[in-house]
Amino acid sequence: MFDFHIHLARLPQKKQLAQLLLDRNYDFIAVSCEPWEWEEVSQLKKEFSTEIKPFKVTYGIHPMIATQATRETLDQLRTRLEEDPLAMVGEAGIDKRYPGYNDGPQDQIFLAQAGLALELKRDLQIHCVGDYMHVLKLLEEAGFKAAQGQDTPSRETPRPIFHRFGGDANFVKKALPFGALFSLHEDSFRKKSTAAAIKLIPESNVFFETDADESFLEPAELLEELEGRLESVRLAYAKSLE
Template structure:
């Protein structure tokens, strides 16, 4: 581990947007390396993207994988798909199950299906001692999904490490998650001018619980928001904003979040 390099703890090399635009994983990694980004968690959202994520990780050093079924597509997947997903865990590049959780942004009509798929994947994570990468999404100023995720996870006292991807709630919920021992992943939204509650939460989150991510190709940070798709190289803007909010040296933020990521994913430090 080189803790002078940034660990993008949630990105999507496997997203079809990159393929449609002809942007290669190798190209993105090379550019990110030049900007000081050295490690990547390639996160999945269904069975096909999980398989692609592993293929991409096998072709590139310092790319690790989360495999899982996103709550928005839970209704499209079966127990057989979960068996196929579990078969992918033989790959040494797989360090997490994700992104999994609950998404109430569009509708709650398939809420029970989402919860059932979430629980089954938690059980897979526990069985294989793999970190849980959470997806939690609600309407602004509504936190039903956060409450439900916390309630479900509290049913599993023997759960492995938990990471909240793309944290979007407020300081009060950050405190709840930290009290549970979870890691909190902060992405490009923290750079948005109107993200005052998120910025307040990010300023408060203890450094030992903090990770950084891009969620690329989504959530492009300021000053490129609305102008181009996100890439791992742009994580530097998130790191700089966190350093500013916490009144810390940027290099310290990099060092701590990279060490946290290695611990969160149980990656040997000699990697």
């Protein structure tokens, strides 16, 4: 199992849970969204990462705190990424439910992170609740380039990863030339337009996630729940292709 987006630092008894996940061969990317969470996943990585099985993490600034982010916050993010050459950038993005969606701050913080992804050659985990096409425009503004004609996207170029994907078929067609990856959640199959769009994504560009970020369960029970949720996404994906 590979959980492409989990907020391990926000879950209870995170160290015990991390050990159980690794013992069960439940692979994952531990995503972080703000400075306190960066520190938590960094410490987990130091404790649990090995050469045989690196502990996969991201560092980013979520749109929920975009209006609070400062130049110092961005400098701290850069430092985290430079210290960990395997870390992805994100969770970054835009979200119409939070301040700064229409008046600039979310766009500017996203552009800064997209620029870091390009500069440091890291994939970018993207959160979008709102206008997916606007995200593509921002990626282009930051310097991401779409492959032309019959060309395939260069693997040397960082890939945008659309987490908890909820876009439509037109967006998929526009995003694939950027080398986009799509991380599917149970919610991805609730909208008919998204469920139809998923059929257009090459299987090599599809991943599954729980996006787990809170629970009252003990680690062993939570592990069972996570496995069940991830399997549910896998089955929904298989059914969508029928």
